[in-house]
Amino acid sequence: MNYSVAIVGGDGIGPEVMAPAQDVLDAVGDKYGHVFNYVELEAGGRAIDSGGEPLPAETLEAAGRCDALLLGAVGGPKWDGLPGHLRPERALLGLRAGIGVFANLRPAALLPQLRAACPLKDEALVAGSDDGRPGFDLLIVRELTGGIYFGERGRSADGYSAWDTETYSVAEIERVLRTGYDAAAARRKKLCVVDKANVLESSRLWRETARAVAKDYPDIETSYLYVDNAAMQLIRAPGRFDVIVTSNLFGDILSDEASVLTGSIGMLASASLGSPSDPLAKNGRPMGMYEPIHGSAPDIAGQDIANPLASVLSAAMMLRYSFALEKEAAAVEAAVNAVLDQGFRTRDIAGFGGAGTGGRIVGTRAMGEAVLKAVEEG
Ligand code: IPM
Numbered sequence: 001m002n003y004s005v006a007i008v009g010g011d012g013i014g015p016e017v018m019a020p021a022q023d024v025l026d027a028v029g030d031k032y033g034h035v036f037n038y039v040e041l042e043a044g045g046r047a048i049d050s051g052g053e054p055l056p057a058e059t060l061e062a063a064g065r066c067d068a069l070l071l072g073a074v075g076g077p078k079w080d081g082l083p084g085h086l087r088p089e090r091a092l093l094g095l096r097a098g099i100g101v102f103a104n105l106r107p108a109a110l111l112p113q114l115r116a117a118c119p120l121k122d123e124a125l126v127a128g129s130d131d132g133r134p135g136f137d138l139l140i141v142r143e144l145t146g147g148i149y150f151g152e153r154g155r156s157a158d159g160y161s162a163w164d165t166e167t168y169s170v171a172e173i174e175r176v177l178r179t180g181y182d183a184a185a186a187r188r189k190k191l192c193v194v195d196k197a198n199v200l201e202s203s204r205l206w207r208e209t210a211r212a213v214a215k216d217y218p219d220i221e222t223s224y225l226y227v228d229n230a231a232m233q234l235i236r237a238p239g240r241f242d243v244i245v246t247s248n249l250f251g252d253i254l255s256d257e258a259s260v261l262t263g264s265i266g267m268l269a270s271a272s273l274g275s276p277s278d279p280l281a282k283n284g285r286p287m288g289m290y291e292p293i294h295g296s297a298p299d300i301a302g303q304d305i306a307n308p309l310a311s312v313l314s315a316a317m318m319l320r321y322s323f324a325l326e327k328e329a330a331a332v333e334a335a336v337n338a339v340l341d342q343g344f345r346t347r348d349i350a351g352f353g354g355a356g357t358g359g360r361i362v363g364t365r366a367m368g369e370a371v372l373k374a375v376e377e378g
């Protein structure tokens, strides 16, 4: 089959980590008989520099025409002084809302090879685990096109106060919950709704909606946590979590926290999915946008030291969710596992606080080549 993939490399390390992901996709294509046609698009700081706006209309339209979208990262200090609506991050939010990808899946698991890069003690890693072995394997499902990111915001005329509003409708809460339940059904069948229902009215609506939706999923154990407690439990006993469903802002924060537990934010991939009944859905599958959760990391851009694994793993998620190529997705994940077994490490996953994770430190390109080779030989 032929697939069209929109590529937004973006800013900072974005293009550097996107290149290995494309190489790995091409290797998968050669091996399994698929062709990935890339459509390179501009967004973020780079688009501001060339045309004055973070998300050119052509980018959004072209992305919607493709079968899926792979994105590196946007933003950087060069554009930090711009007003909110002209910042590179607007491109990200505009793409997410524009192609309707309301459910953001962020898996975080502890790979045994990276145990020493995880800052937690064994006690915490054992506390919540099902099999008594240190580890965790969780999935954060973050609502992505609503809440405070998209609510009304402004400043008073005198400039001495400002507001951002958290607004959610039942429909918005319900559809992301259902994505979470479907994911939980294929995993360990536990779903935790994270909110701040002891204070926020919007969270009380989340909880009421969740209680109603939960009735449709009797096989899944539903639990509820306030976000402050959830932040603590993630560090005390991450193994207790399977699927976490939460709002846009809480999901943003908790996923960065979870990423550190995996060893590095450079390991976390994500898939953002729309609805299969959406006009942009392709062959009955929801529109999908795939990106590493790390940012543009301008401080290390252009130095060939960024970790490309989150980006490669995002491409694997695209194979799985947008193209239903499960075997191919699993092959990419196995290749990443193999290179970690072989001892390849980028700087960020070489160990926490001086604890080495073995192996040898390589750059972005060498890590990408190692994965490529592992796909070819796997
Ligand atoms: C993320 C990022 C973005 C977000 C930023 C860059 C706007 O932190 O994808 O988690 O807050 O959603």
Ligand code: MG
Binding pocket: 252, 253, 256, 293
């Ligand atoms: Mg974030």
